[in-house]
Amino acid sequence: MEQSNLENAIIQLWIFVLGTVIGSFLNVCIYRIPERVSLLRPRSSCVRCNEAIAWYDNIPVVSFLILKGRCRYCNHKISIGYPVVEVITGIAFWLLFRYFPLRDTSFLFCCIYLTFCCLLIVCSFVDLKLHIIPNEVSYTGLVLAPLASLVYPDFLVLSGSAWVFNVIGNQRIHSFLASLLGILVGGGLIYLCALIGKVVLKKDAMGFGDVKLMGVIGGFLGWKLSITTFFLAPFLGLLFAIPKLIFNKERMIPYGPFLSLAAFICLLYIDVCSGIIDNYVDIFLYFFNH
Numbered sequence: 142m143e144q145s146n147l148e149n150a151i152i153q154l155w156i157f158v159l160g161t162v163i164g165s166f167l168n169v170c171i172y173r174i175p176e177r178v179s180l181l182r183p184r185s186s187c188v189r190c191n192e193a194i195a196w197y198d199n200i201p202v203v204s205f206l207i208l209k210g211r212c213r214y215c216n217h218k219i220s221i222g223y224p225v226v227e228v229i230t231g232i233a234f235w236l237l238f239r240y241f242p243l244r245d246t247s248f249l250f251c252c253i254y255l256t257f258c259c260l261l262i263v264c265s266f267v268d269l270k271l272h273i274i275p276n277e278v279s280y281t282g283l284v285l286a287p288l289a290s291l292v293y294p295d296f297l298v299l300s301g302s303a304w305v306f307n308v309i310g311n312q313r314i315h316s317f318l319a320s321l322l323g324i325l326v327g328g329g330l331i332y333l334c335a336l337i338g339k340v341v342l343k344k345d346a347m348g349f350g351d352v353k354l355m356g357v358i359g360g361f362l363g364w365k366l367s368i369t370t371f372f373l374a375p376f377l378g379l380l381f382a383i384p385k386l387i388f389n390k391e392r393m394i395p396y397g398p399f400l401s402l403a404a405f406i407c408l409l410y411i412d413v414c415s416g417i418i419d420n421y422v423d424i425f426l427y428f429f430n431h
């Protein structure tokens with residue numbers, strides 16, 4: 142028993158460390174994709190002195206702590222954003238492993254959801270930094286989600302999103318259609334909001350980047366979880382926006398990080414979220430039938 146507990150702890154630590162290593166690559170994506178620089182070349186270097194960063198100075202989180210957040214050569218301050226992304230990716234991987242039945246399923250299944258997490262993290266941090274959601278990332282997600290649902294149909298069946306298509310016998314086609322429906326519902330809800338916002342406020346209240354991001358979320362999570370994400374995100378946004386508006390007087394608050402966080406929470410509580418939607422569907426059907 143004790144043996145297996147230790148084993149379990151080591152696996153969990155390993156998943157966290159793997160997350161920080163992937164997070165280190167996500168940092169490269171966050172900084173280079175908006176500038177349209179290749180992700181592979183050139184090697185990472187200091188933004189001030191241009192000195193290449195050696196492998197031992199590139200160990201996630203650890204190197205930042207050892208170097209006390211400064212460049213080894215010119216003492217230039219390194220952004221705290223780097224270790225933050227690494228730690229967040231580590232925690233996201235660990236949470237998915239801990240609270241999501243990742244370990245009971247195939248390697249491919251894990252890869253689909255971990256990739257989804259990575260897309261969310263890159264979108265969120267680019268949005269925080271530049272107030273845009275890069276098309277390179279959202280289009281990748283919009284293509285990957287339906288493809289993944291064809292290759293690994295179980296992942297949308299899991300959220301119960303595929304039942305709409307139960308009339309068709311083939312599970313792959315169910316799941317593929319469910320992913321497309323998710324894109325439509327997710328993207329559509331935000332698009333509708335943007336339209337209403339434009340009419341009411343007479344200015345662009347929401348960017349088209351958010352529409353595409355919600356499309357990605359719907360494609361991976363299905364229509365049920367897109368609805369719960371859509372309703373959860375503004376609450377998370379308010380928690381953050383109220384103090385910011387009071388103290389900073391900053392008007393522009395990116396919405397991508399809140400959509401992403403809401404989607405991640407809905408993914409962790411997949412059963413609860415799809416249950417909530419099922420209840421509403423039941424109520425609707427009750428009134429429809431009576």
Ligand SMILES: [Zn+2]
Nearest residue numbers: 187190212215
């Ligand atoms: Zn330097």
